[in-house]
Amino acid sequence: MTMMGLLHSVALSTQFLLLFSSSLFTNCLTLNDSTSTHHHGCHPHENNALLSFKQSFIISKSASYNTFSYPKTVSWISTTDCCSWDGIECDELTGHVISIDLSSSLLYGSMDANSTLFSLVHLQCLDLSDNDFNHSQIPARIGHLSQLRHLNLSQVGETTLSGEVPTQISHLSNLLSLDLRSYIEQLDFPLINRLQLKESTLRSLIHNSTRLEHLRLNFVTISSSLPHTLTNLTSLQKLSFCQCELHGEFPIGIFSLANLTSLNFARNQYLQGTLPASIGNLTNLAYLALGYNSFHGEIPQSLFRLENLEFLSLSYNFFEGQLALDMFLKLKMLNVLGLSLNKLSLFSQNRTVNVTILPPIQLLELSRCNLNGEIPTWIMNLTTLNLLNLHHNNLQGEIPYFFFKLENLTLLNLAGNMLEGQIELDMLSKLQKLTYLGLGGGNKFYFLEGKNTSNVTFPSQIQYLDLSSSNLVHFPNFIQHLQELTDLFVSHNRIKTIPSWIWNKTTLQTLDISNNLLMGEISPLICNLQSLGGLDLSSNNLVGMIPSCLGRFGRFLRILNLAGNKLTGNIPQIYVKENVLRFIDFSPNKLYGQLPRALVNCRMLEFLDVSHNHFNDSFPFWLGSLPKLKVVSLCDNQFHGAIMCPLKYTFPQLRNIDLSQNGFETKLTSEIIMCFKSMIVSNKRQLDFKDMIYTGNTFIDINFFPFSMSNKGVVMDYLGGQYLRHMVAIDLSCNKIYGEIPDIMGSLNSLVVLNLSNNMLTGSIPSSLGKLSNLEVLDLSLNSLSGNIPQQLTELTFLSFFNVSFNNLSGPIPENGQLSTFDNNSFEGNKDLCGIQLLKKCENHPKLPLQKSDGDQDSGSESFFELYWMVILIGYGGGLVAGLALGNAFSVDVYRLLKKIF
Ligand SMILES: *[C@@H]1O[C@H](CO)[C@@H](O)[C@H](O)[C@H]1NC(C)=O
Numbered sequence: 055m056t057m058m059g060l061l062h063s064v065a066l067s068t069q070f071l072l073l074f075s076s077s078l079f080t081n082c083l084t085l086n087d088s089t090s091t092h093h094h095g096c097h098p099h100e101n102n103a104l105l106s107f108k109q110s111f112i113i114s115k116s117a118s119y120n121t122f123s124y125p126k127t128v129s130w131i132s133t134t135d136c137c138s139w140d141g142i143e144c145d146e147l148t149g150h151v152i153s154i155d156l157s158s159s160l161l162y163g164s165m166d167a168n169s170t171l172f173s174l175v176h177l178q179c180l181d182l183s184d185n186d187f188n189h190s191q192i193p194a195r196i197g198h199l200s201q202l203r204h205l206n207l208s209q210v211g212e213t214t215l216s217g218e219v220p221t222q223i224s225h226l227s228n229l230l231s232l233d234l235r236s237y238i239e240q241l242d243f244p245l246i247n248r249l250q251l252k253e254s255t256l257r258s259l260i261h262n263s264t265r266l267e268h269l270r271l272n273f274v275t276i277s278s279s280l281p282h283t284l285t286n287l288t289s290l291q292k293l294s295f296c297q298c299e300l301h302g303e304f305p306i307g308i309f310s311l312a313n314l315t316s317l318n319f320a321r322n323q324y325l326q327g328t329l330p331a332s333i334g335n336l337t338n339l340a341y342l343a344l345g346y347n348s349f350h351g352e353i354p355q356s357l358f359r360l361e362n363l364e365f366l367s368l369s370y371n372f373f374e375g376q377l378a379l380d381m382f383l384k385l386k387m388l389n390v391l392g393l394s395l396n397k398l399s400l401f402s403q404n405r406t407v408n409v410t411i412l413p414p415i416q417l418l419e420l421s422r423c424n425l426n427g428e429i430p431t432w433i434m435n436l437t438t439l440n441l442l443n444l445h446h447n448n449l450q451g452e453i454p455y456f457f458f459k460l461e462n463l464t465l466l467n468l469a470g471n472m473l474e475g476q477i478e479l480d481m482l483s484k485l486q487k488l489t490y491l492g493l494g495g496g497n498k499f500y501f502l503e504g505k506n507t508s509n510v511t512f513p514s515q516i517q518y519l520d521l522s523s524s525n526l527v528h529f530p531n532f533i534q535h536l537q538e539l540t541d542l543f544v545s546h547n548r549i550k551t552i553p554s555w556i557w558n559k560t561t562l563q564t565l566d567i568s569n570n571l572l573m574g575e576i577s578p579l580i581c582n583l584q585s586l587g588g589l590d591l592s593s594n595n596l597v598g599m600i601p602s603c604l605g606r607f608g609r610f611l612r613i614l615n616l617a618g619n620k621l622t623g624n625i626p627q628i629y630v631k632e633n634v635l636r637f638i639d640f641s642p643n644k645l646y647g648q649l650p651r652a653l654v655n656c657r658m659l660e661f662l663d664v665s666h667n668h669f670n671d672s673f674p675f676w677l678g679s680l681p682k683l684k685v686v687s688l689c690d691n692q693f694h695g696a697i698m699c700p701l702k703y704t705f706p707q708l709r710n711i712d713l714s715q716n717g718f719e720t721k722l723t724s725e726i727i728m729c730f731k732s733m734i735v736s737n738k739r740q741l742d743f744k745d746m747i748y749t750g751n752t753f754i755d756i757n758f759f760p761f762s763m764s765n766k767g768v769v770m771d772y773l774g775g776q777y778l779r780h781m782v783a784i785d786l787s788c789n790k791i792y793g794e795i796p797d798i799m800g801s802l803n804s805l806v807v808l809n810l811s812n813n814m815l816t817g818s819i820p821s822s823l824g825k826l827s828n829l830e831v832l833d834l835s836l837n838s839l840s841g842n843i844p845q846q847l848t849e850l851t852f853l854s855f856f857n858v859s860f861n862n863l864s865g866p867i868p869e870n871g872q873l874s875t876f877d878n879n880s881f882e883g884n885k886d887l888c889g890i891q892l893l894k895k896c897e898n899h900p901k902l903p904l905q906k907s908d909g910d911q912d913s914g915s916e917s918f919f920e921l922y923w924m925v926i927l928i929g930y931g932g933g934l935v936a937g938l939a940l941g942n943a944f945s946v947d948v949y950r951l952l953k954k955i956f
């Protein structure tokens with residue numbers, strides 16, 4: 055299976071982030087009336103309170119993100135008047151401290167719940183944004199600062215404030231602005247919200263803080279619908295709730311808040327709504343970000359009257375209707391336009407448009423918009439264009455010459471179209487700012503490199519190059535001259551050899567040559583590429599041993615995919631401490647021996663697939679000490695002996711384990727089941743997997759790699775042997791496991807796939823399995839189970855595959871619920887079983903009327919089968935760069951996205 059080949063590239067660089075994260079750092083305003091002349095020294099107790107606040111932190115260069123950060127508290131010296139200190143402002147009349155601005159002040163340390171800060175009750179403004187409070191919670195005593203008008207606790211980084219926002223925040227009834235945004239820095243992805251805000255707290259806040267003008271809660275988990283009382287906050291100007299897990303109906307009244315300038319509700323996948331015509335009354339609206347939601351309906355004409363609109367992102371929704379180019383002419387300020395993936399019909403009318411008056415668009419995202427024909431000519435007249443994303447349309451023909459006059463382009467993504475023709479490097483090099491170039495995914499370009507290399511100028515600044523699926527038979531030579539190349543995708547071509555110059559490209563961070571015809575051994579020179587974060591050589595014809603240096607290749611490598619080759623020998627032994635490997639896929643190859651115990655040094659490892667090899671080892675319980683390991687597949691090897699996990703080895707994050715087709719010989723005990731207790735979740739949110747791996751400029755959503763699990767029969771046919779590996783799954787099939795299925799199996803409540811088939815299990819099917827309410831696949835076939843099929847299994851409303859064939863089961867097949875949808879194949883080979891599915895009908899059990907169950911095949915059941923096909927159909931791939939930027943967010947949770955599309 056290809057990795058990056060499939061997932062490809064969400065390129066992103068700091069520049070994009072900063073461009074679109076609207077003014078993260080806001081300082082306290084100057085509160086004093088400058089004409090007042092009274093003077094008053096600092097109150098001693100306030101002086102002391104500030105000093106002890108200062109002392110609770112250290113200055114750390116890495117604590118702030120803003121490049122203009124400096125340690126303001128250095129000027130806080132006890133012998134001077136605190137009112138003169140950097141960041142402090144006092145009331146001219148009373149001398150009380152009324153404003154503290156310590157934004158971007160390099161503070162590192164925990165926020166003390168009893169901090170002296172909270173004794174400064176005259177504070178009107180508190181800005182502590184962009185420091186590192188090391189996962190502290192927001193202290194409840196913040197509610198004591200009842201005079202606060204401005205509160206900014208927004209944070210950047212992995213160590214943002216976390217936990218529950220205290221309800222006391224709603225006591226701040228004088229607030230004009232509240233900013234609790236938490237931004238995870240781009241370097242290490244999982245973009246997980248760390249702050250939570252209870253709906254009741256939000257309601258109280260809205261109830262009490264009626265003067266709010268700015269409310270920014272991006273990346274704060276709210277997990278509810280939006281209170282309609284928000285529309286009571288008539289002074290609102292800026293409202294941002296990006297990625298707050300909002301759902302339900304968007305209160306349409308928000309579009310009547312006349313003073314709005316900025317609305318950002320992007321990335322709330324289940325948030326539904328429509329745009330009312332009254333949106334045209336919001337004459338000050340400059341920023342409208344609704345990407346990655348579930349908005350639907352037509353886009354009202356009145357929107358196109360909003361002359362102040364600068365940012366319009368409606369990508370990844372269900373908007374419909376026709377939009378003509380001339381509708382945009384009045385949006386004279388429009389800088390950013392995103393309309394990707396809706397149900398819109400765009401620009402199909404043949405009206406002539408005066409292209410000299412097109413808006414000054416810098417970022418245009420029209421991917422997956424069903425654009426047909428040639429590249430629209432009006433794009434050439436967008437001379438301000440910076441980022442152009444047209445991937446995955448049906449564009450045909452050549453790239454017009456004048457395209458190369460768009461000299462401000464930094465990103466050009468044309469991947470996944472049907473474009474063709476030659477590309478002259480001379481022309482390409484005219485785009486001197488271009489750093490990201492996506493041409494792959496099915497286009498048929500060829501590169502005119504010039505006869506004499508010395509005459510050719512190369513677009514040497516290109517960092518990201520996608521030439522996947524481009525019909526290449528060798529590496530285009532010009533790549534050699536790209537001195538700054540960091541990410542190279544040439545997957546899905548017919549390349550047979552890797553040119554030796556590639557090993558000199560030490561700037562490379564991502565190298566994807568998967569799905570080609572590479573032959574021979576992997577050169578040990580590969581370890582010259584010391585900056586590599588992602589290496590994908592999967593699905594080729596590589597032979598020989600894995601170069602041993604790869605075991606020492608630890609510093610940046612996060613993804614190592616060598617799957618689908620003919621590699622032999624052992625896995626290299628040494629895995630240095632402090633490596634950052636997260637994803638290792640060695641399946642199918644011809645590797646043998648034991649799994650190197652040194653893999654326990656891969657403390658970041660999340661995914662390990664060694665299936666379909668010849669490993670001969672006992673159960674690697676020691677992997678259970680890896681804190682992040684989520685997926686383990688040992689399928690189809692010669693692992694043997696007992697399955698067990700001694701005390702220390704708890705597999706704390708495990709959600710998918712495949713031990714099938716091995717020689718495990720063990721009694722299925724409760725202890726074994728408890729090795730998988732991480733599959734018991736109390737909160738569905740824990741199942742929201744957001745794993746992005748960063749490899750240079752590229753983010754890769756590892757949940758998107760199909761993970762193969764063995765199976766047989768229908769599931770195999772249906773899925774082509776692939777499961778989406780974010781499914782919570784246990785597969786122990788085809789071993790020699792005996793004993794009874796312990797009751798406790800029914801407590802692994804997040805299980806979606808349970809396969810115990812082809813073992814030696816005895817006893818009855820525990821009725822507790824009926825509690826596995828997420829179960830979609832249950833295979834118990836080919837065992838020696840006896841007794842009845844428990845009635846409780848009819849409660850498994852999501853079951854799409856069920857097989858208990860070839861056991862010793864008896865009695866009637868429960869006739870109601872989901873079980874009635876399976877045919878003979880699911881039940882055959884149990885000679886005492888009876889039911890309508892079988893030849894043997896039940897005599898003593900008159901038919902019960904068929905009960906309609908809740909999950910009655912409604913379209914919302916979204917089984918993962920369908921999802922799987924969705925992945926195939928959409929052919930996910932190609933950069934989503936601007937998608938990210940437009941969503942004002944930094945990752946794309948493709949899984950949820952696909953679910954939505956479905
Ligand atoms: C804060 O102070 C209160 C009493 O004033 C005390 O009970 C509490 O333990 C203190 N909390 C912390 C975290 O110091």
Ligand SMILES: *[C@@H]1O[C@H](CO)[C@@H](O)[C@H](O)[C@H]1NC(C)=O
Nearest residue numbers: 224225226227258259261262
């Ligand atoms: C409003 O604020 C006051 C304190 O200012 C507090 O006592 C009250 O509980 C708050 N109301 C709500 C609904 O939170």
Ligand SMILES: *[C@@H]1O[C@H](CO)[C@@H](O)[C@H](O)[C@H]1NC(C)=O
Nearest residue numbers: 260261262264282283285286
């Ligand atoms: C908010 O508005 C609703 C009507 O839209 C009204 O019933 C309610 O009293 C208002 N709440 C506050 C706190 O003003």
Ligand SMILES: *[C@@H]1O[C@H](CO)[C@@H](O)[C@H](O)[C@H]1NC(C)=O
Nearest residue numbers: 267287288289290312313314
């Ligand atoms: C809206 O803004 C105007 C101009 O700034 C201001 O006069 C008015 O009071 C504001 N409306 C509300 C409801 O705050």
Ligand SMILES: *[C@@H]1O[C@H](CO)[C@@H](O)[C@H](O)[C@H]1NC(C)=O
Nearest residue numbers: 330331332333334335336356
């Ligand atoms: C707002 O817009 C709607 C529809 O465009 C219009 O009927 C209404 O009069 C407008 N309301 C205000 C207050 O301008």
Ligand SMILES: *[C@@H]1O[C@H](CO)[C@@H](O)[C@H](O)[C@H]1NC(C)=O
Nearest residue numbers: 401402403404405406427428
């Ligand atoms: C638009 O123009 C194209 C070619 O110029 C033509 O084939 C098509 O029929 C026209 N469509 C309409 C709706 O006029």
Ligand SMILES: *[C@@H]1O[C@H](CO)[C@@H](O)[C@H](O)[C@H]1NC(C)=O
Nearest residue numbers: 383406407408409410411412
């Ligand atoms: C296009 O717009 C420009 C600027 O308003 C104007 O000068 C020009 O005459 C227009 N061209 C046409 C063909 O209408």
Ligand SMILES: *[C@@H]1O[C@H](CO)[C@@H](O)[C@H](O)[C@H]1NC(C)=O
Nearest residue numbers: 408409410434435456457459
């Ligand atoms: C639009 O762009 C094309 C190609 O660059 C150019 O030939 C044409 O003059 C431009 N039109 C206007 C009105 O600027």
